[in-house]
Amino acid sequence: MTLPLGRSQEEMQLTLQRLADVFGVDTTPAQGLAGGELAAWLEQAEDQVFHGELAELQRQRQEGTK
Numbered sequence: 001m002t003l004p005l006g007r008s009q010e011e012m013q014l015t016l017q018r019l020a021d022v023f024g025v026d027t028t029p030a031q032g033l034a035g036g037e038l039a040a041w042l043e044q045a046e047d048q049v050f051h052g053e054l055a056e057l058q059r060q061r062q063e064g065t066k
Contacts, residue, residue, distance in 0.1 A: 007039055012038050015042055019045055025045050025048075027045075030042070
């Protein structure tokens with residue numbers, strides 16, 4: 001079954017686990033979500049992780065130029 005954003009339920013569950021294990025994301029709010037609701041939650045969580053990682057990279061680059 002294909003869900004919004006082209007993700008299967010299995011892929012979304014794996015992504016949810018990765019966000020928690022690798023990036024320390026609190027996935028408690030996503031418990032009980034499925035389908036489009038889970039896909040939207042994951043999209044938002046991934047965006048937050050991306051922006052946080054990007055900010056850290058920029059900070060490190062600025063420190064390196066001092």
